[in-house]
Amino acid sequence: MAGTRSLLLLPGDGIGPEVMRQVRRYIDWMARKRGIEFTVEEGLVGGAAIDAQGVPLTDATLEKAKAADAVLFGAVGGPKWDGLGFDMRPEAGLLRLRKELDLFANLRPAKVFDALVDASSLKPDIVRGLDVMIVRELTGGIYFGEPRGIEDLGNGQRRGVNTQVYTTAEIHRVARIAFELARKRGNKVCSVEKGNVMESGLLWRQEVTALHRAEYGDVELSHMLADACSMQLVRNPGQFDVIVTDNLFGDMLSDEAAMLTGSIGMLPSASLGAPDADGKRRALYEPVHGSAPDIAGRDMANPIAMLLSLGMALRWSFDLHTEADMLEQAVQNVLRTGMRTSDIMQPGMARCSTSVMADTILRELDKLAA
Amino acid sequence: MAGTRSLLLLPGDGIGPEVMRQVRRYIDWMARKRGIEFTVEEGLVGGAAIDAQGVPLTDATLEKAKAADAVLFGAVGGPKWDGLGFDMRPEAGLLRLRKELDLFANLRPAKVFDALVDASSLKPDIVRGLDVMIVRELTGGIYFGEPRGIEDLGNGQRRGVNTQVYTTAEIHRVARIAFELARKRGNKVCSVEKGNVMESGLLWRQEVTALHRAEYGDVELSHMLADACSMQLVRNPGQFDVIVTDNLFGDMLSDEAAMLTGSIGMLPSASLGAPDADGKRRALYEPVHGSAPDIAGRDMANPIAMLLSLGMALRWSFDLHTEADMLEQAVQNVLRTGMRTSDIMQPGMARCSTSVMADTILRELDKLAA
Numbered sequence: 001m002a003g004t005r006s007l008l009l010l011p012g013d014g015i016g017p018e019v020m021r022q023v024r025r026y027i028d029w030m031a032r033k034r035g036i037e038f039t040v041e042e043g044l045v046g047g048a049a050i051d052a053q054g055v056p057l058t059d060a061t062l063e064k065a066k067a068a069d070a071v072l073f074g075a076v077g078g079p080k081w082d083g084l085g086f087d088m089r090p091e092a093g094l095l096r097l098r099k100e101l102d103l104f105a106n107l108r109p110a111k112v113f114d115a116l117v118d119a120s121s122l123k124p125d126i127v128r129g130l131d132v133m134i135v136r137e138l139t140g141g142i143y144f145g146e147p148r149g150i151e152d153l154g155n156g157q158r159r160g161v162n163t164q165v166y167t168t169a170e171i172h173r174v175a176r177i178a179f180e181l182a183r184k185r186g187n188k189v190c191s192v193e194k195g196n197v198m199e200s201g202l203l204w205r206q207e208v209t210a211l212h213r214a215e216y217g218d219v220e221l222s223h224m225l226a227d228a229c230s231m232q233l234v235r236n237p238g239q240f241d242v243i244v245t246d247n248l249f250g251d252m253l254s255d256e257a258a259m260l261t262g263s264i265g266m267l268p269s270a271s272l273g274a275p276d277a278d279g280k281r282r283a284l285y286e287p288v289h290g291s292a293p294d295i296a297g298r299d300m301a302n303p304i305a306m307l308l309s310l311g312m313a314l315r316w317s318f319d320l321h322t323e324a325d326m327l328e329q330a331v332q333n334v335l336r337t338g339m340r341t342s343d344i345m346q347p348g349m350a351r352c353s354t355s356v357m358a359d360t361i362l363r364e365l366d367k368l369a370a
Numbered sequence: 371m372a373g374t375r376s377l378l379l380l381p382g383d384g385i386g387p388e389v390m391r392q393v394r395r396y397i398d399w400m401a402r403k404r405g406i407e408f409t410v411e412e413g414l415v416g417g418a419a420i421d422a423q424g425v426p427l428t429d430a431t432l433e434k435a436k437a438a439d440a441v442l443f444g445a446v447g448g449p450k451w452d453g454l455g456f457d458m459r460p461e462a463g464l465l466r467l468r469k470e471l472d473l474f475a476n477l478r479p480a481k482v483f484d485a486l487v488d489a490s491s492l493k494p495d496i497v498r499g500l501d502v503m504i505v506r507e508l509t510g511g512i513y514f515g516e517p518r519g520i521e522d523l524g525n526g527q528r529r530g531v532n533t534q535v536y537t538t539a540e541i542h543r544v545a546r547i548a549f550e551l552a553r554k555r556g557n558k559v560c561s562v563e564k565g566n567v568m569e570s571g572l573l574w575r576q577e578v579t580a581l582h583r584a585e586y587g588d589v590e591l592s593h594m595l596a597d598a599c600s601m602q603l604v605r606n607p608g609q610f611d612v613i614v615t616d617n618l619f620g621d622m623l624s625d626e627a628a629m630l631t632g633s634i635g636m637l638p639s640a641s642l643g644a645p646d647a648d649g650k651r652r653a654l655y656e657p658v659h660g661s662a663p664d665i666a667g668r669d670m671a672n673p674i675a676m677l678l679s680l681g682m683a684l685r686w687s688f689d690l691h692t693e694a695d696m697l698e699q700a701v702q703n704v705l706r707t708g709m710r711t712s713d714i715m716q717p718g719m720a721r722c723s724t725s726v727m728a729d730t731i732l733r734e735l736d737k738l739a740a
């Protein structure tokens with residue numbers, strides 16, 4: 001891995017390009033101040049690719065994504081492309097990347113920065129210090145299973161069907177990621193399903209248990225029903241370290257957990273694939289927020305989720321933990337000064353632009369590196 | 371419907387009998403003070419039925435349930451019956467009732483009493499006045515669909531399958547209940563699915579929309595994706611009036627919404643079936659809390675959820691809205707005095723027993739009826 005580190009940047013649409021610009025600045029900073037070099041390429045995705053290249057993701061860009069050590073993705077979509085068919089929507093660019101890179105594990109941290117504890121709709125005592133990682137299976141389950149479809153039964157009656165399917169291999173590979181993550185964090189995994197009423201959930205529980213017994217006995221494993229988990233995230237989210245769950249439950253629970261923090265403009269995510277012969281996983285990193293076309297181009301967007309997505313890439317794709325820590329610390333320190341972009345503005349704080357927020361984070365990094 | 375009003379009480383196990391005893395007292399009170407008479411029968415269910423009759427629900431009790439205007443159900447289960455097989459578990463009694471009475475709509479109110487606003491893990495400003503009704507489809511969807519099961523693929527690999535199925539008729543009948551409920555409340559229905567990735571969800575959205583256009587145009591209808599709903603319940607639950615959704619999403623969202631209130635000991639629920647020739651629906655009412663075997667027989671349980679379950683029965687099965695309102699008002703007033711059972715105890719309040727709580731509510735009813 002040493003020697004070359006390659007990144008493909010796909011800024012996308014809306015606020016994507018302006019937050020990605022701040023990522024470039026941190027990459028430059030690492031080269032200048034830390035002697036850490038990246039080979040950076042950039043490509044089009046989403047509406048930007050539709051406009052320039054006729055499709056939301058070209059084969060050439062896909063090949064670049066496959067060749068890169070990590071992909072950084074901004075955001076896609078906007079009213080300009082709303083009328084297009086399913087395969088020509090900007091979102092199809094992201095779906096194609098996930099599918100072709102076989103990114104089966106979605107990592108969704110829900111972390112509360114001390115300075116933003118009041119942004120949550122939950123009481124400060126409940127969410128202070130919150131740091132949960134949800135690992136969501138991303139390429140299987142009911143969103144992809146066959147048979148599926150809507151059938152006409154006659155007499156004005158129709159029937160809609162979807163199929164939830166999981167195999168041992170699919171469960172093991174995502175559970176493995178959860179256990180490995182837990183080892184670098186609080187060493188606890190909570191596996192979530194509905195094994196009391198779904199056989200696919202029962203299989204999930206049994207296979208996670210078997211894998212745990214065989215290879216991860218040092219990690220504390222618990223099991224929880226998905227409805228109980230949706231309750232416990234509200235009641236006492238601090239009890240969780242890593243949660244691993246299927247595509248559908250992960251979809252619901254990761255969004256619920258994200259909202260506990262009160263500030264989606266702060267949250268990064270990662271999607272990981274299988275390790276190659278060198279143990280290196282395909283990976284795509286992106287902010288949880290969308291393209292926010294209403295504020296695009298106005299230097300108003302919060303660049304932090306995008307910067308922290310780079311932070312996740314530094315950590316998981318490049319083992320650059322010091323640089324990831326520094327970035328998170330810099331963000332923390334700047335928030336503590338009271339500087340806020342509009343999306344996280346609070347009474348008594350100072351409202352700032354995208355570029356001022358990024359400038360300040362870079363100056364803070366200078367201090368931390370000094 | 372006038373003339374006879376019949377109720378079957380099934381207290382069940384654990385704290386079930388002691389909270390049901392308080393229900394009897396309110397029934398007696400209505401006869402004495404309001405001239406409203408009920409024919410009341412009582413039966414065994416759950417562990418109590420297993421011990422006395424060998425099964426968690428006898429055919430004779432089931433027939434009584436079918437004949438009654440409404441069933442009031444306490445709670446079932448306890449460590450004594452933990453080792454029994456699937457069909458002989460106490461819970462099987464409840465499942466049989468739901469199935470045989472075809473109770474396809476589960477009504478789960480999430481309501482915050484002013485006096486308990488601090489019990490929530492959410493900020494008081496977010497949950498004050500909260501009054502959401504979740505209507506969950508209860509007899510269809512992925513918990514019941516075929517094919518289902520776990521298949522051995524050889525080589526240590528297995529495959530778990532479940533099937534989500536909904537028909538037009540199933541969607542219409544539950545949506546109808548949601549629209550009719552909304553008309554008596556805030557007149558707003560939010561229909562929740564994942565139509566963006568599931569055909570069964572797309573059918574759900576289309577059929578709810580068609581029914582709305584044909585018969586309920588006066589009700590405000592909106593649609594939301596299930597993951598967005600799990601976020602919005604945390605961010606701003608006050609935006610919702612009635613939510614209608616399928617069995618699985620309803621399972622997750624009703625529990626999440628219940629936890630927003632911070633006090634599950636306060637929450638009733640109803641399960642409704644199809645209307646008969648007289649327009650009367652089969653109905654079962656029960657508290658959301660369980661049988662709490664650890665505190666059973668100690669006069670410690672909170673009787674309010676059970677009493678409010680009777681309140682729901684008065685409202686939905688007997689059109690006794692005044693008596694339902696009075697009961698809710700009495701509960702509200704008693705909470706305002708600072709009286710609390712252990713489960714909702716807060717600093718500065720007065721801890722009381724099950725019977726004292728019920729005594730006080732009855733005295734308050736006397737005042738309200740005076």
Ligand SMILES: [Mg+2]
Binds near residue numbers: 251252255
């Ligand atoms: Mg989601």
Ligand SMILES: [Mg+2]
Binds near residue numbers: 622625
């Ligand atoms: Mg549930």
